[in-house]
Amino acid sequence: MSKSAMKGAIKYAIAVVLLVFVVAMNWTGLKDMFSREPNLPPFFAAFAIAVGCAAIQFYRWYLLVTALGLPFTMRNAIRLGLVGTFYNTFLPGSVGGDFVKAYFIAKGQPERKAAAVATVVADRLVGLFGLILFAAAVGGGCWAMGSEQIANNPKLQGIVWVCIGLATAAVVGYVGLGVLSQERADRFAGRLKGLKKVGPTLAELWYTVWTYRQRPGTIAAVVAMSAVVHTGFVTIFHLCVQVFPPEDPTLIGSLPEHFVIIPIGYIVQALIPVPGGLGGGEFTFGGLYKLIRGPGGEAVGVAGRLTMRVIEWTIGLIGYIAYLRMKDELPAEAVEEKPDAEPVTV
Numbered sequence: 623m624s625k626s627a628m629k630g631a632i633k634y635a636i637a638v639v640l641l642v643f644v645v646a647m648n649w650t651g652l653k654d655m656f657s658r659e660p661n662l663p664p665f666f667a668a669f670a671i672a673v674g675c676a677a678i679q680f681y682r683w684y685l686l687v688t689a690l691g692l693p694f695t696m697r698n699a700i701r702l703g704l705v706g707t708f709y710n711t712f713l714p715g716s717v718g719g720d721f722v723k724a725y726f727i728a729k730g731q732p733e734r735k736a737a738a739v740a741t742v743v744a745d746r747l748v749g750l751f752g753l754i755l756f757a758a759a760v761g762g763g764c765w766a767m768g769s770e771q772i773a774n775n776p777k778l779q780g781i782v783w784v785c786i787g788l789a790t791a792a793v794v795g796y797v798g799l800g801v802l803s804q805e806r807a808d809r810f811a812g813r814l815k816g817l818k819k820v821g822p823t824l825a826e827l828w829y830t831v832w833t834y835r836q837r838p839g840t841i842a843a844v845v846a847m848s849a850v851v852h853t854g855f856v857t858i859f860h861l862c863v864q865v866f867p868p869e870d871p872t873l874i875g876s877l878p879e880h881f882v883i884i885p886i887g888y889i890v891q892a893l894i895p896v897p898g899g900l901g902g903g904e905f906t907f908g909g910l911y912k913l914i915r916g917p918g919g920e921a922v923g924v925a926g927r928l929t930m931r932v933i934e935w936t937i938g939l940i941g942y943i944a945y946l947r948m949k950d951e952l953p954a955e956a957v958e959e960k961p962d963a964e965p966v967t968v
Contacts, residue, residue, distance in 0.1 A: 630713075633896050640901030644908060644924055651921025655866040664861040665929065671861075672933050675854040679703065682847045683745045687727065689840040690737050690833055694727070701944050702726055708941030711898045711934055720746060736826035744834065748841075750892075751792050752848025753885040756856075758785035761882035769878045777913050778882050785885075799835040807832050856884045858933070859907075863926035873919045875911065883910040887927075898934065903927050 645652060680696075680703035687694040706719025713719075724739040731738040761782040765772040772778045802810075807828075814825040834841060860880045867874060875883070887907045894902030904927045911923025 637896035637900035637902070640896070641904060642901075644901060644904045648908060648921040648924050651868065651918070652925055655868055655921065655925050658866060660865050661867065662865070664864040665933075668858045668861040668865075668930070669933050669936070671854045671858050672937060675851045675858075676703070676707065676937060678847050678851050678854075679745075679749075682748070682844045682851075683723070683741065685840055685844055686744050686748070686834075687738075687741045689837045690734075690741065690830060692727075692731055692734065692738060692741070694730075698726075701947075704941040704944040706941070708938050708945045711938030711941070713897055734826065736823045737830045740827055740830040744830075745844075748844050749848055749851075750889070751789070752845060752852055753889055754785050754792070755789045755845070756849055756852040757882055757885040758782060758789045761878075762786060764878040764881060769876075771876055771879045771914065772882065775914065778879070781882055781886055796835065796841075799832070802832075852885060855888065856880050859884050859926055859930060862929040862933075863922055865929045866925050868922050870918070873915050873922050875914050875919070875922075879914045883914065886910060898931075898938075900931075903931075 677700075680699045683703065684694060684696050684699040687699070702723045706723045709719035709722055720742050724742040727738040727741065728735040761772065761778070765779065765782060772782070811825045811828050811832075814828055815821045817824060856877075860875075860877055863874050884907075887903070887910050890906045891899035891903040894906075896902060899906075904924045907927040908920040908924040911926075912920040915922065
């Protein structure tokens with residue numbers, strides 16, 4: 623077994639062990655909920671919203687690419703986005719969906735590879751900023767309007783304040799770039815070019831950041847799209863916890879509570895280096911639900927996250943079809959990851 627395959631196997635093993643542990647710890651509550659007939663309308667509604675969110679994310683990346691004047695088509699944004707979804711959902715290796723997207727777009731822009739790759743990074747950062755801003759704005763708004771769930775929970779209040787601080791720092795940094803004149807921007811780029819080997823690449827990346835600062839309309843549009851997507855993500859989870867509802871309906875969180883905790887759950891899950899955050903996502907969402915409903919609500923959070931898995935894996939399998947059609951075009955290091963990337967069977 624190759625070193626890459628060994629790493630992949632270890633990550634799958636960690637994910638499975640963690641998932642089994644979380645399920646075992648909440649088995650009583652999960653068994654009770656899963657023994658009931660599922661409430662399918664919320665599930666199908668959640669699936670439809672998930673498809674819509676994926677389409678918006680693909681279009682968001684398309685706007686970030688074309689904002690730099692790089693030739694790109696919406697068709698490529700969709701097919702690369704689907705392949706990226708497959709990689710991010712199922713692959714345990716170091717090669718992720720962002721790598722695939724970056725490889726293909728850089729391949730088509732040989733003279734501006736750094737800028738092309740930067741669009742993938744920018745898309746990820748915009749998504750992360752959107753999560754933080756979303757939790758800060760919506761959570762803070764619900765708190766200001768007298769939400770009892772937030773007003774009576776210091777931990778939720780702490781989450782809101784942290785998100786407000788991070789969002790404010792990001793906005794101040796972005797606005798601060800506007801203070802620089804074109805002359806200063808060029809001078810700084812010239813200094814970067816003077817660095818050995820990496821200078822030209824760093825200068826190109828700097829100009830990419832500078833160009834985005836000069837496109838406030840585009841940035842506002844993609845941030846707005848992120849807000850729509852994150853609203854969709856929260857709504858998806860809100861619907862998923864209703865597919866297998868607990869016997870006690872008060873254990874289901876309110877929409878304002880979900881607007882605060884769910885973005886945090888996605889951020890934490892993204893930092894867990896296993897395929898799709900499997901196991902880690904269930905542990906995180908269960909823990910967040912415990913914050914708002916106590917020990918009895920942990921199983922509800924886990925059940926909601928497991929229900930979301932079904933939706934994510936379905937969309938990921940659609941990406942797998944796109945992967946098969948593009949397999950011959952992939953870089954060797956990505957194809958080598960394939961043996962460890964067989965879709966998880968449930």
